[in-house]
Amino acid sequence: MTDLQDLRTRVCALHTELTRWDLVAWTSGNVSARVPGTDRMVIKASGVSYDDLVPEHMVECDLHGRPVHDSGHSPSSDTAAHAYVYRALPGIGGVVHTHSPYATAWAARGEPIPCAVTAMADEFGGDIPVGPFSRIGDDSIGRGIVATLEHHRSPAVLMAHHGVFTVGATAKDAVKAAVMCEDVARTLHLARQNGPLERLPQEDIDALHDRYRNVYGQK
Amino acid sequence: MTDLQDLRTRVCALHTELTRWDLVAWTSGNVSARVPGTDRMVIKASGVSYDDLVPEHMVECDLHGRPVHDSGHSPSSDTAAHAYVYRALPGIGGVVHTHSPYATAWAARGEPIPCAVTAMADEFGGDIPVGPFSRIGDDSIGRGIVATLEHHRSPAVLMAHHGVFTVGATAKDAVKAAVMCEDVARTLHLARQNGPLERLPQEDIDALHDRYRNVYGQK
Amino acid sequence: MTDLQDLRTRVCALHTELTRWDLVAWTSGNVSARVPGTDRMVIKASGVSYDDLVPEHMVECDLHGRPVHDSGHSPSSDTAAHAYVYRALPGIGGVVHTHSPYATAWAARGEPIPCAVTAMADEFGGDIPVGPFSRIGDDSIGRGIVATLEHHRSPAVLMAHHGVFTVGATAKDAVKAAVMCEDVARTLHLARQNGPLERLPQEDIDALHDRYRNVYGQK
Amino acid sequence: MTDLQDLRTRVCALHTELTRWDLVAWTSGNVSARVPGTDRMVIKASGVSYDDLVPEHMVECDLHGRPVHDSGHSPSSDTAAHAYVYRALPGIGGVVHTHSPYATAWAARGEPIPCAVTAMADEFGGDIPVGPFSRIGDDSIGRGIVATLEHHRSPAVLMAHHGVFTVGATAKDAVKAAVMCEDVARTLHLARQNGPLERLPQEDIDALHDRYRNVYGQK
Numbered sequence: 001m002t003d004l005q006d007l008r009t010r011v012c013a014l015h016t017e018l019t020r021w022d023l024v025a026w027t028s029g030n031v032s033a034r035v036p037g038t039d040r041m042v043i044k045a046s047g048v049s050y051d052d053l054v055p056e057h058m059v060e061c062d063l064h065g066r067p068v069h070d071s072g073h074s075p076s077s078d079t080a081a082h083a084y085v086y087r088a089l090p091g092i093g094g095v096v097h098t099h100s101p102y103a104t105a106w107a108a109r110g111e112p113i114p115c116a117v118t119a120m121a122d123e124f125g126g127d128i129p130v131g132p133f134s135r136i137g138d139d140s141i142g143r144g145i146v147a148t149l150e151h152h153r154s155p156a157v158l159m160a161h162h163g164v165f166t167v168g169a170t171a172k173d174a175v176k177a178a179v180m181c182e183d184v185a186r187t188l189h190l191a192r193q194n195g196p197l198e199r200l201p202q203e204d205i206d207a208l209h210d211r212y213r214n215v216y217g218q219k
Numbered sequence: 220m221t222d223l224q225d226l227r228t229r230v231c232a233l234h235t236e237l238t239r240w241d242l243v244a245w246t247s248g249n250v251s252a253r254v255p256g257t258d259r260m261v262i263k264a265s266g267v268s269y270d271d272l273v274p275e276h277m278v279e280c281d282l283h284g285r286p287v288h289d290s291g292h293s294p295s296s297d298t299a300a301h302a303y304v305y306r307a308l309p310g311i312g313g314v315v316h317t318h319s320p321y322a323t324a325w326a327a328r329g330e331p332i333p334c335a336v337t338a339m340a341d342e343f344g345g346d347i348p349v350g351p352f353s354r355i356g357d358d359s360i361g362r363g364i365v366a367t368l369e370h371h372r373s374p375a376v377l378m379a380h381h382g383v384f385t386v387g388a389t390a391k392d393a394v395k396a397a398v399m400c401e402d403v404a405r406t407l408h409l410a411r412q413n414g415p416l417e418r419l420p421q422e423d424i425d426a427l428h429d430r431y432r433n434v435y436g437q438k
Numbered sequence: 439m440t441d442l443q444d445l446r447t448r449v450c451a452l453h454t455e456l457t458r459w460d461l462v463a464w465t466s467g468n469v470s471a472r473v474p475g476t477d478r479m480v481i482k483a484s485g486v487s488y489d490d491l492v493p494e495h496m497v498e499c500d501l502h503g504r505p506v507h508d509s510g511h512s513p514s515s516d517t518a519a520h521a522y523v524y525r526a527l528p529g530i531g532g533v534v535h536t537h538s539p540y541a542t543a544w545a546a547r548g549e550p551i552p553c554a555v556t557a558m559a560d561e562f563g564g565d566i567p568v569g570p571f572s573r574i575g576d577d578s579i580g581r582g583i584v585a586t587l588e589h590h591r592s593p594a595v596l597m598a599h600h601g602v603f604t605v606g607a608t609a610k611d612a613v614k615a616a617v618m619c620e621d622v623a624r625t626l627h628l629a630r631q632n633g634p635l636e637r638l639p640q641e642d643i644d645a646l647h648d649r650y651r652n653v654y655g656q657k
Numbered sequence: 658m659t660d661l662q663d664l665r666t667r668v669c670a671l672h673t674e675l676t677r678w679d680l681v682a683w684t685s686g687n688v689s690a691r692v693p694g695t696d697r698m699v700i701k702a703s704g705v706s707y708d709d710l711v712p713e714h715m716v717e718c719d720l721h722g723r724p725v726h727d728s729g730h731s732p733s734s735d736t737a738a739h740a741y742v743y744r745a746l747p748g749i750g751g752v753v754h755t756h757s758p759y760a761t762a763w764a765a766r767g768e769p770i771p772c773a774v775t776a777m778a779d780e781f782g783g784d785i786p787v788g789p790f791s792r793i794g795d796d797s798i799g800r801g802i803v804a805t806l807e808h809h810r811s812p813a814v815l816m817a818h819h820g821v822f823t824v825g826a827t828a829k830d831a832v833k834a835a836v837m838c839e840d841v842a843r844t845l846h847l848a849r850q851n852g853p854l855e856r857l858p859q860e861d862i863d864a865l866h867d868r869y870r871n872v873y874g875q876k
Contacts, residue, residue: 244459245459245614245617245621247557247621266656293655296653318557320625320628323555324626324628324631324632327555328635330632330633354646355646380554381555381556382557408631
């Protein structure tokens with residue numbers, strides 16, 4: 001198996017995490033990955049059901065979102081946004097987009113999620129910010145994502161009136177961020193329904209985030 | 220396999236989407252399809268559990284909801300409403316009815332779902348409207364569905380104090396509309412719990428809907 | 439297979455509906471059935487995990503809740519309540535008890551569920567009432583169930599600060615009532631979060647309930 | 658199979674209950690058990706996906722949380738908290754930690770769950786209390802758990818701005834407490850959204866809890 005085919009297989013399989021953790025409805029979310037060492041990416045084909053997804057549906061594109069072969073599959077309608085992120089942020093190897101319901105509820109109001117629980121300090125290092133509303137179709141969404149993320153530690157951004165984009169060193173890291181984003185969006189939605197939310201002190205957020213990045217998981 | 224048997228097989232299988240996406244409880248939703256090129260339709264038999272459903276439970280009826288054979292199965296008690304839609308709207312090939320919980324919550328209050336997120340502009344082209352309350356049993360529900368849909372782009376209508384009806388060029392399109400209707404009903408229910416909803420500007424809704432219909436998916 | 443063994447097999451299998459429809463946590467719900475033509479019932483053994491449940495865990499008891507054999511299994515701690523229902527209501531062949539979350543939320547407040555959607559008129563013929571709080575351990579809960587149900591058409595009752603009991607001609611009917619009770623409890627909880635609930639007119643409730651009992655399902 | 662290997666197998670398997678009952682996202686919860694008759698414990702390895710978990714991922718540690726062998730796996734970043742509980746409470750054989758969403762919503766507000774339904778009196782014998790906020794990394798969390806639990810009958814404690822810890826005579830008992838904690842956290846969250854909660858009278862709580870401990874389940 002070539003490296004590209006292996007990457008397609010892994011990116012294809014990561015879509016099952018989107019359905020498992022209830023992040024998507026019908027075909028409404030997608031995962032992409034940079035092809036390491038190249039100016040290319042692979043991304044889910046547009047409108048294909050998760051049940052039917054095979055590695056060949058991961059369409060290889062350049063970093064302007066143009067398919068590099070005529071594979072017979074059109075890439076996701078969100079491809080321009082993913083591509084812009086890879087162009088602007090060289091350290092990013094994976095991008096995920098969902099309309100997961102609790103996170104998108106915060107996005108619909110244009111309200112950031114305040115860092116009020118330790119799991120959020122760990123994974124996001126602070127609030128999950130809101131990016132600007134943009135119509136789909138050109139670089140606008142990508143620019144909004146990058147402009148928002150550069151002022152935050154968070155690998156997740158809530159695009160106003162739209163949904164969630166997450167980034168990571170790998171596609172798997174970006175999927176993890178999408179799962180955790182929905183989890184904390186839900187917990188803090190529930191918490192706020194019965195009272196105001198109190199943000200953690202910045203000093204604690206900093207300490208928790210630093211520890212999580214350096215101590216958590218296997219060496 | 221005849222075309223009719225093939226249609227029955229596909230309509231039967233689409234009921235698994237109703238349970239997979241949590242749109243139904245016990246036996247409370249149904250899918251129908253027009254038999255192409257005829258004045259007939261097939262629809263789920265009344266009160267049969269989704270576990271037990273086989274293609275033979277898709278009862279062939281005329282477009283007044285009367286079974287055309289004595290198959291031993293009574294069609295859904297919602298058959299008259301489905302049949303009216305097919306009589307009134309020649310372009311419609313599939314109809315779905317559910318009591319999916321978030322959408323039915325909006326219906327119970329008789330409140331349309333405002334078009335406040337891009338996924339809703341894409342799929343519904345505007346608000347999801349509310350149709351009148353009618354008792355089951357004659358053409359009243361069908362008339363209410365058609366009278367409401369003709370003033371909106373939305374393929375979904377919330378029938379007051381009742382539930383959801385969706386339509387599509389095919390039964391699969393109508394099922395997709397039912398899945399997406401519950402998804403946006405949930406997201407906007409959650410959004411509204413912590414603040415007022417702001418509708419997208421009409422110009423953006425128009426642009427998003429136009430693009431979605433003409434660009435999304437595979438050619 | 440004897441009739442009793444067949445009944446045990448069916449009652450055992452019905453417990454999978456409690457987990458499938460998210461009505462129970464850990465071991466917190468149970469199904470029983472009257473043994474037709476006798477003064478006996480079968481009911482789930484106490485504290486046994488649903489994964490481990492086999493027909494032999496359906497303990498045969500008299501209608502005072504006393505095991506009629508030494509089977510090695512203690513019957514559910516709710517057995518006295520089930521038994522009282524069978525003694526008092528000869529037409530009842532099945533009883534179900536759950537703490538399903540949305541219905542128990544109404545029960546925790548001691549608030550009946552108003553008949554505000556057609557599915558509720560169909561299945562419950564009106565509001566789902568609230569019965570009195572009683573401690574477990576003697577006939578008190580059973581008396582509260584029966585005293586409440588005799589003034590309503592509903593096969594479900596919310597026992598204050600406790601949970602749900604449903605009854606039916608068969609155990610399967612009682613399970614269906616438990617599934618539908620949670621479904622309408624959820625829909626009307628959600629509806630009420632964003633506005634007041636409006637009960638359906640009594641005339642419509644009566645017409646819908648009558649039709650549902652006489653027309654719905656297969657002959 | 659040695660006793661230790663058997664314990665590892667059982668603790669590993671109990672993690673499937675965390676995903677089944679929706680208590681965890683990605684890798685965010687863990688189960689541990691005391692090795693009976695020793696000053697050791699086994700606990701999930703840090704950051705390993707539940708899908709990939711095998712008994713060898715249950716890392717054997719002393720009761721200060723230090724691995725006793727170089728197994729190649731780092732123990733959970735919550736190990737110090739678990740270990741402190743075993744040191745301080747000799748009767749405890751199992752500890753569970755989750756960020757289950759409804760319970761963590763109460764924890765985010767620092768609000769105890771009032772004992773307002775009978776299932777809660779049964780399992781928790783009163784309110785589920787809140788423990789102090791502490792940063793991860795030393796004995797602070799463990800001390801907060803123990804100091805809070807010693808004033809309550811509850812086997813569950815909500816750690817402020819963090820999540821849930823539960824204890825039990827065995828790891829399975831602690832898992833059951835975690836499942837029931839989320840269940841009552843959800844039910845009472847829902848109940849409270851539409852009105853104030855009324856605590857059960859203390860006399861009833863005492864009677865229910867006593868009965869549950871002495872009568873429920875198989876002998």
